[in-house]
Amino acid sequence: xxxxxxxxxxxxxxxxxxxxxxxxxxxxxxxxxxxxxxxxxxxxxxxxxxxxxxxxxxxxxxxxxxxxxxxxxxxxxxxxxxxxxxxxxxxxxxxxxxxxxxxxxxxxxxxxxxxxxxxxxxxxxxxxxxxxxxxxxxxxxxxxxxxxxxxxxxxxxxxxxxxxxxxxxxxxxxxxxxxxxxxxxxxxxxxxxxx
Numbered sequence: 001x002x003x004x005x006x007x008x009x010x011x012x013x014x015x016x017x018x019x020x021x022x023x024x025x026x027x028x029x030x031x032x033x034x035x036x037x038x039x040x041x042x043x044x045x046x047x048x049x050x051x052x053x054x055x056x057x058x059x060x061x062x063x064x065x066x067x068x069x070x071x072x073x074x075x076x077x078x079x080x081x082x083x084x085x086x087x088x089x090x091x092x093x094x095x096x097x098x099x100x101x102x103x104x105x106x107x108x109x110x111x112x113x114x115x116x117x118x119x120x121x122x123x124x125x126x127x128x129x130x131x132x133x134x135x136x137x138x139x140x141x142x143x144x145x146x147x148x149x150x151x152x153x154x155x156x157x158x159x160x161x162x163x164x165x166x167x168x169x170x171x172x173x174x175x176x177x178x179x180x181x182x183x184x185x186x187x188x189x190x191x192x193x194x195x
Contacts, residue, residue: 039123040074043106059132070176073180088120092112107127113145129142136162139160140156140158142179154182
């Protein structure tokens with residue numbers, strides 16, 4: 001005779017018996033990078049507000065947030081492959097490297113960003129800019145540059161509409177994920193060709 005309670009107990013027992021075979025350790029393992037240490041340089045996210053209908057003192061906080069999220073997500077995805085932040089800042093302000101940027105900040109000039117990365121021995125450099133149009137519309141642009149080939153591998157542009165903080169977080173995380181995936185794919189192919 002059919003018993004719903006017995007069927008449920010049997011299903012629960014079968015499920016419990018199969019649980020030890022699920023590789024839980026693999027799910028909780030932190031992602032690791034096969035890239036050499038310091039091979040990706042990430043410059044501070046630049047802020048552009050000249051075209052905005054209203055400029056506010058808090059705008060700089062959004063660029064700082066974008067920088068923090070970008071570095072944090074890339075550190076999570078690439079680990080030790082990221083170049084040291086302090087070393088990047090030091091190189092970006094060095095007079096010889098700044099000369100490549102003219103009167104502009106190093107983090108908005110590709111030649112200057114490449115010079116920073118090259119000086120650190122990094123094969124990749126990540127640049128991004130947060131531009132304000134209005135309080136509700138921002139634009140996130142980002143580039144991934146292969147320092148060795150001088151090729152701009154990614155040149156993204158994403159419009160961020162709505163509440164700026166969550167949109168900046170989401171947009172930057174998506175960009176960082178694409179950067180990490182691209183760097184791993186391209187570096188894997190380069191390493192295979194080089195071996």
